[in-house]
Amino acid sequence: MNSIPAIRTAISDLKIEQRVERDVKAGIPEVDRRNHTESEESLRAYVVREVIGRVHENRQSELDRELADRSGVEIRQLYQELKNAESLVEKKIGGRLASLISGLKCGAQDYSALRMDLEIFRHRNGLTREAEYRESKLMHYSVIFFIVILETMLNAFFLSRGSELGLVGGFFQAFIISLINLGFAAILAVSLRNCFHVNLARKTIAAVMLAAVVTLAVVFVLGVGHYREALEQDPFTASQLAIQHLRAQPLAIDDFNSWIMVVVSGIALMLLCAKLFVVDDRYPGYTAITRRVRRLQQAWAEAHEDAIESVNEMADELHEMLAEKEKALRAQFIQFKASIERSEEIHRHYQEDIVKAQGLLDELVRYYQSYSTRMLNRRAAYFGELLRFELDKLPRLNTTGLEQHQRDLATFEELMAELDQVYDRGIATVNQRCEAIQYTLSVLVDKLELDHGLRRA
Structure with missing residues (x-):
């Protein structure tokens, strides 16, 4: 040792x-x-x-x-x-069980309150049917984006000849026209949806606005055609010439390509308006409250x-x-x-x-x-x-x-x-x-x- x-x-x-x-x-x-x-x-x-x-x-x-x-x-x-496993279990689950019960009670109250709001909304507006709308907004925005891009590309081809920047300038001009059409389509969809409202005053205002926006949209589409035609004559004064011709003779467009632009813009405007209108229920506000109810229903x-x-x-x-x-x-x-x-x-x-x-x-x-x-x-x-x-x-x-x-x-x-x-x-x-x-x-x-x-x- x-x-x-x-x-x-x-x-x-x-x-x-x-x-x-x-x-x-x-x-x-x-x-x-x-x-x-x-x-x-x-x-x-x-x-x-x-x-x-x-x-x-x-x-x-x-x-x-x-x-x-x-x-x-x-x-x-x-x-x-x-x-003493039972006391250990009670100590572990005591607070969590109270939290689960509280969460279920709050969820039930919120869901019940929103269901009541939906029933009140139906009663006030005389609705006896379920709301009709598109569930997927991603597909909805994808179609709108496709229409805007397609219209931009078609119009860019016709506007590029008279633009100082060529195809790039024509593309930006066409893109601005497409955005304006999208704005008109959104206002038209809202106005058209409010035409189905049960309130007579609101329905009348919506009808007047619809007529006014339709008139402005038609004028704008025809103005695009006159602008395309004026580009062939003088690119530097095309805007002034287009406005003068539009005031004097709105339908007097002699260039075939300009008419194609008018048709393309008009079709795009109608498609955008139809898409924005059908994505939600035709009765204003019905889709929004229904979506909230269904979200709470799923959450419950x-x-x-x-x-x-x-x-x-x-x-x-x-x-x-x-x-x-x-x-x-x-x-x-x-x-x-x-x-x-x-x-x-x-x-x-x-x-x-x-x-x-x-x-x-x-x-x-x-x-x-x-x-x-x-x-x-x-x-x-x-x-x-x-x-x-x-x-x-x-x-x-x-x-x-x-x-x-x-x-x-x-x-x-x-x-x-x-x-x-x-x-x-x-x-x-x-x-x-x-x-x-x-x-x-x-x-x-x-x-x-x-x-x-x-x-x-």
């Missing part, structure tokens, strides 16, 4: 040979003596102090480290938490599913939590048991160290006696028995914590024998509680739908 020094090292450290020479000069040891000399007693003191003392310090430090590690285990706490349907899914996720979290506690408990028990075994091994090694130290002391005493015999140059005298350790005076390891933990180990082994059953009961408790919560939420949803008139009994 590394803690016990070699005999030669101890002889050198103690300077036994010098001791013997000094003792021999002083007439020590006496012939046929029966008591040990002071030097022999100092050998025992050296081994006790320098050898056993250091070994004791190292072994005690090891024992203290193991004791500190064992003192940090939470086996009883983890076992109790597994055993998803709210129940999300609540159930939330409970399932919560059950998975609790299962994982219990599994982690069970895993941690087993790991701590294994470490606790291994630590006790290491502590017992340390104590056993210390006893072995004492035996080895006694052997070292015997060797040192024999060397002292044999060397003194050679120095005296006579037959070996009787030196008495070899020195023995006074065991009751040797330092002892403090094993108070170890003894307590050995008793705890027996208790922990009993807990581990019941751990599987406790864990299974905990999982079953989580499953039963979560199933009960899901049933409670289903009952709550049925009650809310009946109380708020979201479905018939």
Whole structure:
């Protein structure tokens, strides 16, 4: 063992040979003596102090480290938490369940209130049918974009000849014309939709606006044709010439390409107006409120599913939590048991160290006696028995914590024998509680739908 020094090292450290020479000069040891000399007693003191003392310090430090590690285990706490799985479940789901119930109640109230608004809207406007509109706005805007780009490309071809910038200038002019047509189409669609309103004054205003916008749109389309024709005559004064010809003779367009532009712009305007009109219900405002109701209807349907899914996720979290506690408990028990075994091994090694130290002391005493015999140059005298350790005076390891933990180990082994059953009961408790919560939420949803008139009994 590394803690016990070699005999030669101890002889050198103690300077036994010098001791013997000094003792021999002083007439020590006496012939046929029966008591040990002071030097022999100092050998025992050296081994006790320098050898056993250091070994004791190292072994005690090891024992203290193991004791500190064992003192940090939470086996009883983890076992109790597994055993009281129901309280753990209630602590985990208490706040979340209240949040789910509150969310369902708020969702039911909002959905019910908006349904009531829809019924009031229908009653006030004399509507007995469902709203008719296009669900996909992406497709709607895609078609509008396609019409605008197609009109721009066709008109750009005709406007490029007279433009100072060529095709690029013609493209920008055509694009501006397409945007103006889009604006006219939007106003026409709104005016046409308001012509179906139940309010007579609003219907009249919409009809007047429709007629005015149609007139402006026709004038603008014809003006585009006159502008195209004026570009052939003089590109620098084409705008003035187009306005003059439009005022004098609106339909007097002699250029065939200009008429094609008029037709293209007119068709694009009508297509845009038709597309903007049919995307929503013909009755103004009916689509907007219907969309909001359906969004809340879908949100309400998803709210129940999300609540159930939330409970399932919560059950998975609790299962994982219990599994982690069970895993941690087993790991701590294994470490606790291994630590006790290491502590017992340390104590056993210390006893072995004492035996080895006694052997070292015997060797040192024999060397002292044999060397003194050679120095005296006579037959070996009787030196008495070899020195023995006074065991009751040797330092002892403090094993108070170890003894307590050995008793705890027996208790922990009993807990581990019941751990599987406790864990299974905990999982079953989580499953039963979560199933009960899901049933409670289903009952709550049925009650809310009946109380708020979201479905018939």
